[in-house]
Amino acid sequence: MxxxxxxxxxxxxxxxxxxxxxxxxxxxxxxxxxxxxxxxxxxxxxxxxxxxxxxxxxxxxxxxxxxxxxxxxxxxxxxxxxxxxxxxxxxxxxxxxxxxxxxxxxxxxxxxxxxxxxxxxxxxxxxxxxxxxxxxxxxxxxxxxxxxxxDTIAAFYNAEMAKEAGLTEEDMKNLEWNPQDGGTYEDAIAALTVDSNGVRGNEPGFDPDNVEVYGLGLAGSGGAFGQTEWSMYAMSNGFEYANQNPWGTEFNFDSPEFQEAMTWWRSLIDKGYMPSFEIATSGVSIMETYGAGKVAMVTEGSWNTNAYMTLEGVETKLAPTPVGPAGERASLFNxxxxxxxxxxxxxxxxxxxxxxxxxxxxxxxxxxxxxxxxxxxxxxxxxxxxxxxxxYDVSAFTIHLEEGTTHLAPIADNWATLNQNVTAAGEQFLSFQRDADVYTEANEQVNALFD
Amino acid sequence: MSTTTKSPATRPPAAPPPRRRRSSLASSWSGSDLRPALLFVAPATIGFLVFYVWPAIRGTYYSFTDFKVLSAPNWVGTENYQRLVEDELVWNAFGVTLQYVVINIGAQTVISLGLAVLMHRLTRSMMIRGALLMPYLVANVVVALAWFWMLDYQIGIVNVLLDTVGIDRVAFFGDSAWAIPTIAMINVWRHMGYTALLIFAGLQTIPPHLYEAAALDGSGEVRSFFKITMPLLRPVLAMVLVITVTGSFQIFDTVAVTTAGGPVNATRVVYYYIFELAFSRFEFGYASAISVVLFLVLASVAFAQIKLLRAGESDLS
Incomplete structure (x- = not known):
C-alpha cells in the first residue's frame, strides 16, 4: 500500500x-x-x-x-x-x-x-x-x-502551521465540506496556505501564483480508486463506485455526485490552495514535500501513520475527513x-x-x-x-467505525484496465486539459468492459 | 603453413598469392582449428541462443496468441496486430519514444563528439578522461532518482536555484512538454562520457601525420575537424550511432523510476507500455506483438544506419 x-x-x-x-x-x-x-x-x-x-x-x-x-x-x-x-x-x-x-x-x-x-x-x-x-x-x-x-483515511496536518493559521485542534476535528463553497474545510485549507509574501489564502492580496506553503497536498489523480486522494469527498457527497460492491458491473464516474466533488477538488488548484498536477507529479513524493514544510496538510491512509509521525522537524496531528453534504463523513474501508x-x-x-x-x-x-x-x-x-x-491520537481513523461511515473498498473484475482508463481521464482532468465530462467518457469505456 | 591438398599442377602457373592464402584459411576450418574456434564462440553462442533467439521465437509465437501467463496461450491469429494498429496508445508510445530518441541522440552525439575532440586535441590527462566516465559508472536507477530529487518542483535544488536567480520554477517531470526532454537530457548526462570515449578511441586511429600535413598547408582546427576528422571518423561514428540509437529506443528505467508514463501519456514510451501491458494487465500476447513490432523497427533503423553511413568501409588506407 x-x-x-x-x-x-x-x-x-x-x-x-x-x-x-x-x-x-x-x-x-x-x-x-x-x-x-x-x-x-x-x-x-x-x-x-x-x-x-x-x-x-x-x-x-x-x-x-x-x-x-x-x-x-x-x-x-x-x-x-x-x-x-x-x-x-x-x-x-x-x-x-x-x-x-x-x-x-x-x-x-x-x-x-x-x-x-x-x-x-x-x-x-x-x-x-x-x-x-x-x-x-x-x-x-x-x-x-x-x-x-x-485502514481508513484521515487528514494529516502540520500542528504548528495550523496554530499559526489560528486553527485549534477542535476546529480541525469538526470540519465540514460541500462541493459548492467547500465549507469550513476549504476555509481551513485557505488559512493554511501561505504565499511568498506571507499572505494567507484567506486574506486579501493573496497571490495564488506564488505559493510558498500549500494548504492541501496533492499526490496524484488517484485513478479509479482515489483512496487517499478524493474518495472521502465523493463518497460523503453520495457517490458509490458502482451499482453494487463487491463485483460492480456498472460504474458511476459519470454521476453528478462524483463530478461535483472532483470539480470542487480541482478548483483548489485554481485558487492556489493545492499544487497543480504538474507540480505534484514532478515532486519526489507527497510525504517528502510535507516533511519539508511545503504542504500543510495531506489526506493519507492509516498505514502511513508511523511514517508521518516520525518525520523530523514536523509535528503532525490527525483530523478526521470532513463531514459532507449528507451530514456524514466518509472513508474507504480497506x-x-x-x-x-x-x-x-x-x-x-x-x-x-x-x-x-x-x-x-x-x-x-x-x-x-x-x-x-x-x-x-x-x-x-x-x-x-x-x-x-x-x-499518537488515532481517533481520526477509528471515528469512522464508531460513526458507521466506512465504505468498503471497490472490488471488480478487469480492475487493471478499468483503473488505467479512469487514471488517464483523471490526469487529463486534473491538468485542466479536459473538464469533468472526460470522466463520463471513461465511464462508458469502463462499463463496456463488463458487457 | 598448412599444406594444401591440391596439386600445384592443376593450377595455372602463376597462381596469385591471395588464392593460396584463402585456401589455407579454408583448410584450417576443416582442420584442427575448428574445435578451439567452436570452444571460443560457444559461451556467446549458447547465451545468444538461450537468452535471445529462443525467447524471440517464443515471443513471436505469443504475439499471435491470447496469453495471460497463468493459462495456456490461445491462438488468435493476427488479432493482436490488428488491435495494435487501432490502439492510439501504441502510436503515442512510438511517437513519444521517437521524440526521446531524437533529443537524446541529437544532444548526446554532438556533446560527445565535442568532448572526444577536446580530449584528443587538448589533454592527455587520465583524470579528466576518468571524470568524464563517472556518470556512466553510476547505476541507471540511481542516476534517475538523484535527478528526480534535484528537479523536484518544490524542494529540489535545481528549482531552488532557479528561484533565487529569479527564473520561474519548472515542473520538469510533471509538465507534459518538459517531461521527455528532461528524461532525455538526464540520460545524455549519464551516457555522454561513455560515448565520448568510444568516439575518442576512433579518433586515435586517425594518423597524426594527417593533421601535421594539414597544419603545414595552413588548415586551422575547425577546417581540419570537418575535412579530416569527420570523414575519417565516419565508420566509428556509424557504429556508435547504431549502438546508441538502439539503446535509446529501449528507454525504460528512467521512466519507470520517475514519471511512470505520466503526466497523462506524455512519457509512456514503448518499453514502458509493453511492461505495463504484460506485468500489470497480464496481456502478454498483445505485449509480445508490440515487442515484435519494436524489434522490426529497431532492426530496420540499424540496417538503414549501417547502409547510409557505409559503416563497413573506411576512407583510411
Missing amino acids: SRTRYARLVAAAATVPLVLAACSSGGGGASDDAEGGDSIRYWLWDANQLPAYQKCAEAFTEKSGITVNIEQYGWDDYWGSLTNNFVAGNAPDVFTNHLSQYPQFASQGQLLDLNDRVEADGLDLSVYQEGLADLWVDQEGARYGLPKDW GLADSIWVGTKNPDASWEWVKFLGSAECQDIVAAEAVVFPAVQSSLEIATDAFEEKG
Missing part, C-alpha cells in the same frame, strides 16, 4: 527482457526450500510491518512446530514477482493479498478456496470488523483470504488478507499459518506494535492503546 515512487526502482531493471522471455510452465511444481515439509514461505510488502509479523511467526513456530520464512518485497515489485513466481511454480505458500489484485489471481485459478477449511475448523468470522471477511468472497462464493488488518497459493506443497501447514495470522493471538501481537489496525475486533483496543503510548 505504500505506493511511493522509489519502490518503482525495484521493478525497473531486469523486467524488460522478460516480455519476450516469459516462459509458461503454468502453475504447479516445486515449492519452497521445505525440509521435511514443515516449513512454509510467506510474502508481504510492507517493511514497516515486517517486525510485527516476524514476532507472529516466532509465536506460531513455537506453537505448531512449523517454520515460516518471511520474505518482503516493495509494493511495486511485489505483484510482478508474485506473478512470475506463479508462472515458475515457485510462488510463496502464503502471501499478503490486496483487494485490487485478488480478483485476477482468483479468476486465473491461483488461489486456494478456504471455505471448506473455514467450515471444518468452525472458524468464527464474526470476530472480524464487519464486512472485512466478505470482501474476500468472489461471485461464485469461494473464499480467498482471511482478513488481518484494516483491508488486507492472507491468501494461500493453489500450488502449495503444504496446504495444511499454510492453512494453519493463515488461521494464526487471522487469529486474535497474532493480531494482538501486531496490534501492540502500533503499525496497523487489526482486523479482529477485540485486538483494536490494544492497537489504539499502543498508538496512544507513542503519543
Whole structure:
C-alpha cells in the first residue's frame, strides 16, 4: 500500500527482457526450500510491518512446530514477482493479498478456496470488523483470504502551521465540506496556505501564483480508486463506485455526485490552495514535500501513520475527513488478507499459518506494535492503546467505525484496465486539459468492459 | 603453413598469392582449428541462443496468441496486430519514444563528439578522461532518482536555484512538454562520457601525420575537424550511432523510476507500455506483438544506419 515512487526502482531493471522471455510452465511444481515439509514461505510488502509479523511467526513456530520464512518485497515489485513466481511454480505458500489484485489471481485459478477449511475448523468470522471477511468472497462464493488488518483515511496536518493559521485542534476535528463553497474545510485549507509574501489564502492580496506553503497536498489523480486522494469527498457527497460492491458491473464516474466533488477538488488548484498536477507529479513524493514544510496538510491512509509521525522537524496531528453534504463523513474501508497459493506443497501447514495470522493471538501481537489496525475486533483496543503510548491520537481513523461511515473498498473484475482508463481521464482532468465530462467518457469505456 | 591438398599442377602457373592464402584459411576450418574456434564462440553462442533467439521465437509465437501467463496461450491469429494498429496508445508510445530518441541522440552525439575532440586535441590527462566516465559508472536507477530529487518542483535544488536567480520554477517531470526532454537530457548526462570515449578511441586511429600535413598547408582546427576528422571518423561514428540509437529506443528505467508514463501519456514510451501491458494487465500476447513490432523497427533503423553511413568501409588506407 505504500505506493511511493522509489519502490518503482525495484521493478525497473531486469523486467524488460522478460516480455519476450516469459516462459509458461503454468502453475504447479516445486515449492519452497521445505525440509521435511514443515516449513512454509510467506510474502508481504510492507517493511514497516515486517517486525510485527516476524514476532507472529516466532509465536506460531513455537506453537505448531512449523517454520515460516518471511520474505518482503516493495509494493511495486511485489505483484510482478508474485506473478512470475506463479508462472515458475515457485510462488510463496502464503502471501499478503490486496483487494485490487485478488480478483485476477482468483479468476486465473491461483488461489486456494478456504471455505471448506473455514467450515471444518468452525472458524468464527464474526470476530472480524464487519464486512472485512466478505470482501474476500468472489461471485461464485469461494473464499480467498482471511482478513488481518484494516485502514481508513484521515487528514494529516502540520500542528504548528495550523496554530499559526489560528486553527485549534477542535476546529480541525469538526470540519465540514460541500462541493459548492467547500465549507469550513476549504476555509481551513485557505488559512493554511501561505504565499511568498506571507499572505494567507484567506486574506486579501493573496497571490495564488506564488505559493510558498500549500494548504492541501496533492499526490496524484488517484485513478479509479482515489483512496487517499478524493474518495472521502465523493463518497460523503453520495457517490458509490458502482451499482453494487463487491463485483460492480456498472460504474458511476459519470454521476453528478462524483463530478461535483472532483470539480470542487480541482478548483483548489485554481485558487492556489493545492499544487497543480504538474507540480505534484514532478515532486519526489507527497510525504517528502510535507516533511519539508511545503504542504500543510495531506489526506493519507492509516498505514502511513508511523511514517508521518516520525518525520523530523514536523509535528503532525490527525483530523478526521470532513463531514459532507449528507451530514456524514466518509472513508474507504480497506483491508488486507492472507491468501494461500493453489500450488502449495503444504496446504495444511499454510492453512494453519493463515488461521494464526487471522487469529486474535497474532493480531494482538501486531496490534501492540502500533503499525496497523487489526482486523479482529477485540485486538483494536490494544492497537489504539499502543498508538496512544507513542503519543499518537488515532481517533481520526477509528471515528469512522464508531460513526458507521466506512465504505468498503471497490472490488471488480478487469480492475487493471478499468483503473488505467479512469487514471488517464483523471490526469487529463486534473491538468485542466479536459473538464469533468472526460470522466463520463471513461465511464462508458469502463462499463463496456463488463458487457 | 598448412599444406594444401591440391596439386600445384592443376593450377595455372602463376597462381596469385591471395588464392593460396584463402585456401589455407579454408583448410584450417576443416582442420584442427575448428574445435578451439567452436570452444571460443560457444559461451556467446549458447547465451545468444538461450537468452535471445529462443525467447524471440517464443515471443513471436505469443504475439499471435491470447496469453495471460497463468493459462495456456490461445491462438488468435493476427488479432493482436490488428488491435495494435487501432490502439492510439501504441502510436503515442512510438511517437513519444521517437521524440526521446531524437533529443537524446541529437544532444548526446554532438556533446560527445565535442568532448572526444577536446580530449584528443587538448589533454592527455587520465583524470579528466576518468571524470568524464563517472556518470556512466553510476547505476541507471540511481542516476534517475538523484535527478528526480534535484528537479523536484518544490524542494529540489535545481528549482531552488532557479528561484533565487529569479527564473520561474519548472515542473520538469510533471509538465507534459518538459517531461521527455528532461528524461532525455538526464540520460545524455549519464551516457555522454561513455560515448565520448568510444568516439575518442576512433579518433586515435586517425594518423597524426594527417593533421601535421594539414597544419603545414595552413588548415586551422575547425577546417581540419570537418575535412579530416569527420570523414575519417565516419565508420566509428556509424557504429556508435547504431549502438546508441538502439539503446535509446529501449528507454525504460528512467521512466519507470520517475514519471511512470505520466503526466497523462506524455512519457509512456514503448518499453514502458509493453511492461505495463504484460506485468500489470497480464496481456502478454498483445505485449509480445508490440515487442515484435519494436524489434522490426529497431532492426530496420540499424540496417538503414549501417547502409547510409557505409559503416563497413573506411576512407583510411
